[in-house]
Amino acid sequence: MPAMNTALRPEDWSVMVPPAAAASAALHGALLESRQRWQDLAGLGSDLVFETDNTGRFTFLWPETVLGHRSAGLLGRRADSLLLGAGPSPFDLRQAVRNHRAWVADASGQPRCLSLSLAPLGDARGGFAGLRGAAHDVTQEETAAATAAAGLRRAAMLDALAEAVRHAGTASEAVARGLAGLREALGCAGTAMMVPTATGPEVAAGTVDPPAGLIAAAGLALAAEQDWLGPLEGGQPAALLHHHGRPPALSALAAWRSPGGRAWDAEDLAVLRSMAATLGAVLGFGRLQQELERQASTDPLTGLANRRAFLDALEARLVPRRAAPGALVFLDLDNLKPLNDQHGHDAGDAALRATARLLRETAGPDDIAARFGGDEFILWIDGADAAIATARAAALIQGAHAMPAARAPRFSLGIATWDPASGELPARLLARADAALYEAKRNGRGGWRLAEAPASWN
Template identity: 75%
Template sequence: MNTALRPEDWSVMVPPAAAASAALHGALLESRQRWQDLAGLAADLVFETDNAGRFTFLWPDVALGHRAADLLGRRADSLLLGAGPNPFAQHRTMRGHRVWMADAQGQPRCLALSLAPLADARGGHAGLRGAAHDVTAQETAAASAAAGLRRAALLDSLAEAVRHAGTAREALDFGLAGLRDALGCAGAAMLVPADPLPEVAATTMAVPPALLQHTAATLLAGEDWLTSPDAQQPCAVLHHHGRPPAASALAAWRDPGGRAWDAEDLAVLRSMAAMLGAVLGFDRMQRELERQASTDPLTGLANRRAFLDALESRLRGNAGALVFLDLDNLKPLNDQHGHEAGDAALRATARLLRGTAAPGDLAARFGGDEFILWIAGADQAAAIARARALLDGAAQQPGDRAPRFSLGLAAWHPASGESAARLLARADAALYDAKRHDRGGWRLAGAGP
C-alpha cells in the first residue's frame, strides 16, 4: 500500500495556525533581509544608542575594523577625534554631518553621520538611531585639492612679490620675508657652499650657528636636510642644484618647540628653493660679470673705468691725494726676458699697491704700465710718505726683474672745487716731470685751483 503524501495533500495535513505562523516567519526573514540589503547599500554603518550615548545596536558585525560586539555598551563619542561639537550629545535630527572617528588601528576615518532621536513611552529622550557613510577617501581628496589650491595661491603671491622687485637682491629679500610670514618661520635664508661654513647670501635674520655647522657638509654635498619631527627646533635646508656659482640652498627654521614641517610646508619650501635659487644664481652671475667688467684680469685691481667712476664719488667727500705710477722698466723686461717677466713685474706692482693701501684707498691699473692710487684723507705730506713707501718696497724686491717706477702726486681738497679731470691732469703732469728728470723718484704737482 502506497502511503506517500502528495503535495496537494499538504494543506490538509498542516494545521491552519501552523501554516500561518510559517508564512509570517518567512515574511519576517524576507523583511529582515530586505532591510539589511537596503541599509548596506545606503550606509557603511547603522546603529542605535541609549540615552547615555552608549551603543545598543550595530550593524554590520565589523564596523571601522571594530567588532560590533566589542562596541556594544561603549559610548559612541569615545571614538571621536578632534575637539569639535559632539553630535551624539545632540537630541535632534541631522543629516550628512561629518566627523572624524578612530578605527580599530587608531587611524582617523571621516564619517558622514545621519541621526534621528528616539523617544521613550513618555516622550523623553531614549537615544539615537543613526547611519554613517565612510567618506575618508573623498574628504582626503578634497583636503588635498584644497591644500593644493592654497599652496598654488601662496606660491603665486610669493612669485608676484619676487617679480615686482626692482633688483635681484630685493627679490631675494621679498621672497624670504614672504616665505617666513606664510609658513610661520622664525627666519629664512639663502646659503651658498663655502668652506668651512656656508656663506649667507641673503637672510631675514641671523642664521642659528648650529644650523650652519650642521649644514656645512650636507650643503657641499648637495644633500637636502630636515630635522626629525621630535627635534627641538624644526629646520629645513633644501637645495637648488644649479651649476656654480648658481648652486645654493634655502634654509628655514622655526623657534624651538615649534610645529614640525608638514607635507604642504615642504612642498612650498621646495618650490621656493628653486625660485629663489634661480634668482640668487642670476644675481651672483651678474655680480661676477660686473666684477670682471670692472677688474683688470692680470693684476686683480680695478680697471680704468671702475676707478674713474669711483673717483667721481670720492671727490664729493673728504680730502685726498692722487698718485700716478708708471713702470720705467716694463719694455726692457719684455724685450730681454719675455712678456711673462713683464707680467710678473705688473703683478708685483699691484701687490705693492695693495700692501701699502689703507681702508678707503682705491688702487687700479690705469692701462699698459700705468697704475693709479687714490689715498683717502691724505694731504701732501701723507702722499709723499706713501710714494716713498712704494719706492722702498720696490727697491727691496730681489733680482733684475723687479719693478722700477716713477710717481706723480697731486693733493686735492674739497674747497678747491677741482674736477676729477683737472686732478688727473695735474698728477699726470707730475709723473711726466718725474720720468723726465729723475726716473725712479716722485714729483708733487702744484696746488690745484
C-alpha cells in the first residue's frame, strides 16, 4: 500500500480546524505580529517599551534589562512604583501623552529621567485595557539643562549682587549692601564678614550679630585659613568661606540660616564662594586704605597723630560761632640731645615714647594729641580755659618727674587759650603758643607759660 501524505495544505485548515478556533488563532497571531512590529519600531527610537494592564501593572517590557532591573522581575509590578517625588502619575492618564518627563529610580536607587510617550489600549468592548508606552532615558540631557539653568540663575543672582556693590559710594557701604543682598537672595538668618585680630575673630561688617558658635568656629577657621561648613548647635546650617589675602585683607564670609532651615546645596555654596571673594576683596581694599590713611596721619615712633593730621583736625575744630573754646599746648623736650649723646638714640626714642604716653594718659576723649616734629609735641584741650590748661600742663610735668630720673623726659610747655568769638585763625593761635613755649625755655626750662590774648585780631 502506498504511503499516505499526512501534510496539511492551507486550503485544508478550514476543514480540519473549527471556524471559531481558527478565528481566535488568527486574532492571536495578528496581535503577536502587531506587538512584534510595534516593539521593533518603538525599539529603534526608544530605550524601553512596555505595556500595562488596566490596574497600571506591567504586562510587557523590552529589552531584557530595564533601568538595571531584569524585565521579568518587573512584570506584575505597578509602573508608578518606580516614580520619584510627589505629584500626579503619568500612568494614571487614560489619554495619549507625548514626551512627558518623569523621574524614576533605577535598580540602584539612583534618579533617572525618562521621556514617556503613552497611548491607551482598549478592550473588545471599547473599555480601558491599559497603556502602551515607549521611553527614552534623558537623564544626561535633563541634568545638563538643570545645570545650565542653575548656572544662569546663579549668574543673574551674582550680577544683581555685584550691581549693588558697584553702586556703593564707599568700601564699607559696598560690603554692607552685598551682605544684605546675599542674606535676602539665599534666605539666610544673617551674613557677616569676619576678620582675625590678636584677640580673636572680629565682625568687620554684618547684617546681624553671628551666633556664638559661629564666632568660635571662625576663630579656628581663620587661623587655619580653611573653609568651614556644618550645622551649629540647634541645627542651624552655617558656613565660613575664606577670602585668602594677607592681613589686613584676610577675611571670611559667614552665613547662617535659622534652626531647622534648609541645608546648603551646591548652588548656595557656589554663590557664597563667589561673594566671599568679591566682598573679601572690597573689605580688604577698604582695610588697606584705612591702614594707609592711618600710616599717613600717624607718627610711626609714638603712635600719635602727626603734624599734618593735627593741623587738619585743629582747623576743623576752630570754626567761629560753632566751636567750643579750648586751649593749645606746645611741649618741647629739654633733654633729648643730652639723652642721645650720653645713652644713644634708643634712650632718646624711649623718652619720646614716654612723652607720648603721658599725653595719651592725660588727654580727654575730645582732645587731640600729636607729635609735631622732632622733639616737639602739641595738645589741643577741648573746652578748656586758662585754669584747666595750666592744671593739665602742671600734671604733665609732674608725671615726667615721677619717672626714673636718669632717662626720663624733661620738657617745657607753652599755652594759648582760644575763644570762638575772637575769630582767631589756627596759624595765629599756634604762633602764640609757640612764643609762650620759648618764653618758658628762656626762663629756666622745665615749666610752662600762658600766652596772653591780644586785645583784637587783625
